Amino acid sequence: MSTGSTPLFRRSILGTAICAVMLTGCGGSDSDSGMSFPEGAIMLPADNLTQAAKEAFITAESGDVIVFPEGRFEISDTLTFDGDSDGDGIPIKNITIMGYGKDKTILDFENSGGGDGIFVQNAADIEVRDLAVYEAPNNAIKMTNTNGIILDDVATVWEGELNSGNGAYGLYPVQCQNILIEDSYVRGSADAGIYVGQAENVVVRRNIAEENVAGIEIENTVNADVYDNVATGNTGGILVFDLPIGQGYYGSNVRVFDNLVEANNTDNFANTSDFAAGVHIVPPGTGVIVLSTPDVEIYNNIITDHDTLAVAITSYALADSAVVDPTAEGFMEYMNIVNDGWPVVPRRVHLHDNDISVSGTNPRGKLISDIIAGYLLDPSKGEMPAVLYDGLGELLANTGELEVTLGTPFALDGSDSNCAANNGNISYGQVFGTNPEDPQNWVPVRDETGNVILDGNGNPVVEPAPRLLLEKTQSELLACENVPARLPASQATIAGKSYGCGSDETGDASAASCAL
Amino acid sequence: MKFENLSKTTIGIAVAALLTACGGGGGGGSSTDTNDNTDTGTTQSACESTTGTINQQALASENCTSLSSYRLFANDANPTANPNGTGIPFDLNTPLFTDYATKYRFVFVPEGEQAQYSENEAFDFPVGTVITKTFALPADTAHRGYENETLIETRLLIHRENGWIALPYVWNDAGTKATLALAGDASERSITHNGSQFDFTYRVPDANQCKQCHQFKEDSNSSVSKITPIGPKARSLNGNFDYEDGTLNQLTYWSDAGILAGLPADMNSVPQIPAYKDGDEQGLDSKTDAELLDLAKGYLDTNCAHCHRPEGGASNTGLNLEFWRDFETNKTAHGVCKRPVAYGGGTLSFDIVPGDANSSIMHFRMNSDEPGDRMPEIGRSLVHTEGVALIGAWINSLTGTCGG
Numbered sequence: 001m002s003t004g005s006t007p008l009f010r011r012s013i014l015g016t017a018i019c020a021v022m023l024t025g026c027g028g029s030d031s032d033s034g035m036s037f038p039e040g041a042i043m044l045p046a047d048n049l050t051q052a053a054k055e056a057f058i059t060a061e062s063g064d065v066i067v068f069p070e071g072r073f074e075i076s077d078t079l080t081f082d083g084d085s086d087g088d089g090i091p092i093k094n095i096t097i098m099g100y101g102k103d104k105t106i107l108d109f110e111n112s113g114g115g116d117g118i119f120v121q122n123a124a125d126i127e128v129r130d131l132a133v134y135e136a137p138n139n140a141i142k143m144t145n146t147n148g149i150i151l152d153d154v155a156t157v158w159e160g161e162l163n164s165g166n167g168a169y170g171l172y173p174v175q176c177q178n179i180l181i182e183d184s185y186v187r188g189s190a191d192a193g194i195y196v197g198q199a200e201n202v203v204v205r206r207n208i209a210e211e212n213v214a215g216i217e218i219e220n221t222v223n224a225d226v227y228d229n230v231a232t233g234n235t236g237g238i239l240v241f242d243l244p245i246g247q248g249y250y251g252s253n254v255r256v257f258d259n260l261v262e263a264n265n266t267d268n269f270a271n272t273s274d275f276a277a278g279v280h281i282v283p284p285g286t287g288v289i290v291l292s293t294p295d296v297e298i299y300n301n302i303i304t305d306h307d308t309l310a311v312a313i314t315s316y317a318l319a320d321s322a323v324v325d326p327t328a329e330g331f332m333e334y335m336n337i338v339n340d341g342w343p344v345v346p347r348r349v350h351l352h353d354n355d356i357s358v359s360g361t362n363p364r365g366k367l368i369s370d371i372i373a374g375y376l377l378d379p380s381k382g383e384m385p386a387v388l389y390d391g392l393g394e395l396l397a398n399t400g401e402l403e404v405t406l407g408t409p410f411a412l413d414g415s416d417s418n419c420a421a422n423n424g425n426i427s428y429g430q431v432f433g434t435n436p437e438d439p440q441n442w443v444p445v446r447d448e449t450g451n452v453i454l455d456g457n458g459n460p461v462v463e464p465a466p467r468l469l470l471e472k473t474q475s476e477l478l479a480c481e482n483v484p485a486r487l488p489a490s491q492a493t494i495a496g497k498s499y500g501c502g503s504d505e506t507g508d509a510s511a512a513s514c515a516l
Numbered sequence: 517m518k519f520e521n522l523s524k525t526t527i528g529i530a531v532a533a534l535l536t537a538c539g540g541g542g543g544g545g546s547s548t549d550t551n552d553n554t555d556t557g558t559t560q561s562a563c564e565s566t567t568g569t570i571n572q573q574a575l576a577s578e579n580c581t582s583l584s585s586y587r588l589f590a591n592d593a594n595p596t597a598n599p600n601g602t603g604i605p606f607d608l609n610t611p612l613f614t615d616y617a618t619k620y621r622f623v624f625v626p627e628g629e630q631a632q633y634s635e636n637e638a639f640d641f642p643v644g645t646v647i648t649k650t651f652a653l654p655a656d657t658a659h660r661g662y663e664n665e666t667l668i669e670t671r672l673l674i675h676r677e678n679g680w681i682a683l684p685y686v687w688n689d690a691g692t693k694a695t696l697a698l699a700g701d702a703s704e705r706s707i708t709h710n711g712s713q714f715d716f717t718y719r720v721p722d723a724n725q726c727k728q729c730h731q732f733k734e735d736s737n738s739s740v741s742k743i744t745p746i747g748p749k750a751r752s753l754n755g756n757f758d759y760e761d762g763t764l765n766q767l768t769y770w771s772d773a774g775i776l777a778g779l780p781a782d783m784n785s786v787p788q789i790p791a792y793k794d795g796d797e798q799g800l801d802s803k804t805d806a807e808l809l810d811l812a813k814g815y816l817d818t819n820c821a822h823c824h825r826p827e828g829g830a831s832n833t834g835l836n837l838e839f840w841r842d843f844e845t846n847k848t849a850h851g852v853c854k855r856p857v858a859y860g861g862g863t864l865s866f867d868i869v870p871g872d873a874n875s876s877i878m879h880f881r882m883n884s885d886e887p888g889d890r891m892p893e894i895g896r897s898l899v900h901t902e903g904v905a906l907i908g909a910w911i912n913s914l915t916g917t918c919g920g
Binding site (some may be wrong): 054055057058059076077078080081082084085086087088089090112113114115116117120122136137138144145167168175177197198243244245246247282321322327328329330333337486502 | 591676678679680681682697698700702717721722723725727728731733740741742743792827829831832833834846847848851853857858859864885887888889890893894897916917919
């Protein structure tokens with residue numbers, strides 16, 4: 001080949017690798033491992049794997065199957081995939097990045113010069129399967145601006161002691177659509193093991209999230225089904241959050257069902273600051289948390305053995321009072337984000353038919369330390385409720401005076417209400433009452449000398465009074481007269497095929513969950 | 517599409533292998549491209565064309581192995597001076613930091629054509645435009661200049677019919693030849709800056725990492741994210757440059773040279789990032805709060821805002837740092853008392869804590885050289901001490917408290 005012309009990769013090792021594999025078996029199968037790969041699969045060599053993988057990622061064409069070799073390999077930089085490397089605006093599709101199994105192909109980023117392990121951007125219909133990403137300095141597998149993602153049988157792991165030096169997210173699709181995450185394993189993440197953020201049409205099933213700060217987190221996401229997973233040993237098991245990000249992506253219609261959420265009692269090892277954000281506000285020993293997201297259905301889960309709370313449902317007002325304080329510096333900007341679509345107060349959260357047991361055995365957590373103390377020190381209570389609702393956002397919304405951040409008062413017919421029923425013989429608690437007409441729900445504001453502050457009309461200025469309500473057997477708290485409507489099932493459509501309870505998929509191992 | 521010629525070649529080899537091993541049965545999975553040029557090896561490549569001063573034919577279609585094939589410079593071994601054709605050198609008022617490398621930038625707008633002025637975005641350059649940026653490391657930053665420097669890499673942005681393409685070329689040790697390195701490169705380097713020696717790994721981004729910064733989503737609902745130039749914006753070019761024929765405002769010069777259309781007659785209406793160069797940190801103490809804000813916003817714009825904007829790669833973070841974005845009414849978007857969305861924060865709570873740089877995640881990440889912590893996450897291995905000093909001084913000048 002003459003100098004100065006294409007082909008550019010004439011020294012590439014890809015060619016040789018492909019030849020070698022073809023010699024071992026024409027169908028593209030590897031008889032030693034029992035794995036089979038399609039004809040024409042790009043078999044990456046063990047030698048100089050970082051370089052080879054980068055070349056394969058950059059030169060990939062639609063339909064390519066890129067196979068990492070069997071073994072544990074040190075990778076020296078982030079492996080970045082872009083769906084349109086040459087920038088002509090036509091994305092390639094149907095790419096598979098795979099290994100020989102999540103216990104057989106281990107990509108070790110311990111000494112990588114890049115932050116993320118595998119980073120996918122601007123792609124369409126991409127599948128990552130049968131490999132593991134270990135010890136990424138930042139995120140293990142991050143994906144952005146991609147429509148159509150399958151993460152199947154992958155592992156993201158930070159080994160050894162759990163500490164803040166571990167990477168942030170394990171499986172991390174953000175600002176993506178149509179995402180299927182299944183049969184995967186995430187461990188040791190200092191943020192969320194599985195984190196789906198600012199996304200749409202999501203199915204997360206049959207994964208194991210173990211010993212992360214958050215096991216599984218669905219954040220600012222519309223249409224997500226999380227089912228048949230195991231979340232255990234995390235700080236918090238499964239989180240459904242909506243945060244004030246201000247980029248137009250906010251959540252609703254999230255279903256969490258038929259999961260085993262057990263013993264998520266690991267101390268929060270990521271962030272020790274006083275005003276921590278995101279998952280770092282999670283009190284250790286919490287099973288499921290809903291923060292701000294409306295239209296969430298949590299049902300038929302086993303939620304057991306949690307030191308602090310089995311289930312928490314809360315508005316953002318508990319995380320930052322500035323959102324309900326028009327005199328606070330951040331209030332105006334919160335208002336802008338609310339105009340962008342952010343929900344501050346969760347509505348229509350429905351918790352039903354869960355098997356909830358053993359909760360509140362060793363409650364702790366900075367954000368709620370006052371609440372914990374209040375419950376434990378009151379001799380008439382002396383315990384933490386298993387299910388806790390903040391009530392604060394609803395109370396303030398119901399005054400009608402903070403509509404700019406909290407939305408309209410909850411509908412009188414109950415159609416906005418958060419409801420819980422048939423969750424076992426457990427206690428329920430609520431930090432604030434929700435009826436603004438009830439004087440017990442307000443307390444006068446006093447100045448430094450203890451005098452009640454009066455407004456211009458001589459009336460006392462009041463603020464919400466924490467009630468720390470507790471029902472050892474559910475009576476009125478979160479009890480709804482009318483059973484809320486079930487939420488629609490979600491589906492993820494990748495390369496023309498749909499997955500999840502909302503699809504016509506056949507042969508799904510978790511089909512029984514869909515029937516619940 | 518992907519790098520067409522390149523992958524065809526790779527796949528060509530793969531198919532050949534298949535045919536050999538399998539006795540000619542079946543074609544390769546992805547090799548059915550009917551436009552596949554099966555006789556690449558024998559056809560005269562545009563890279564070898566000798567037509568014209570600059571090899572426009574190759575620029576338009578080929579990712580040549582050698583940078584010299586494009587004939588952009590009079591001296592193949594010196595991409596820091598003497599551009600061929602319409603090439604014009606340029607600088608940015610406040611540059612992006614890359615390990616104290618010297619950067620030599622040139623723009624080549626096709627003869628008789630013009631870029632269209634834009635107030636806030638990179639200029640709209642005509643098809644055929646090439647922008648080159650060469651990175652060279654001096655042994656000591658006190659003595660810069662081609663003679664004192666080692667050529668490391670030259671990055672090309674070429675505007676082709678279907679869009680921009682980003683090509684990284686890496687120079688050989690002798691500095692005589694630059695070769696296309698789509699998968700990037702890493703090399704051990706050493707540099708002395710202000711009397712201290714730094715040994716570090718210099719990383720040439722791979723082609724996909726190029727796009728990580730050089731991308732622009734025009735429509736947040738679309739997954740199409742095109743490659744775009746970053747540097748040549750009005751606010752960054754609006755400053756003087758020492759041309760061979762005298763010192764002139766770059767925008768005026770471009771306009772006069774006929775490569776820029778639409779420059780407002782009133783130059784006061786053209787935005788301008790204030791210059792902040794190494795050494796300027798000495799004067800930070802005497803800056804007013806307003807001056808610090810202006811300098812900081814300029815620095816954050818060129819170093820961060822290509823990703824940290826709604827159309828950029830870091831759109832998920834909610835941190836938006838474009839120079840034109842008003843600070844007073846968008847403090848949260850600038851990071852003030854903003855809880856991080858995509859970063860744990862270590863022991864820190866907010867992107868920026870007014871008056872307390874050392875408690876601010878932005879300052880911490882800029883001051884880190886650890887992968888996973890450092891920002892920008894690609895494009896540097898060293899900490900830009902001068903930039904950190906500026907952002908530190910600015911954060912410390914801010915007032916207010918972050919609530920809980």
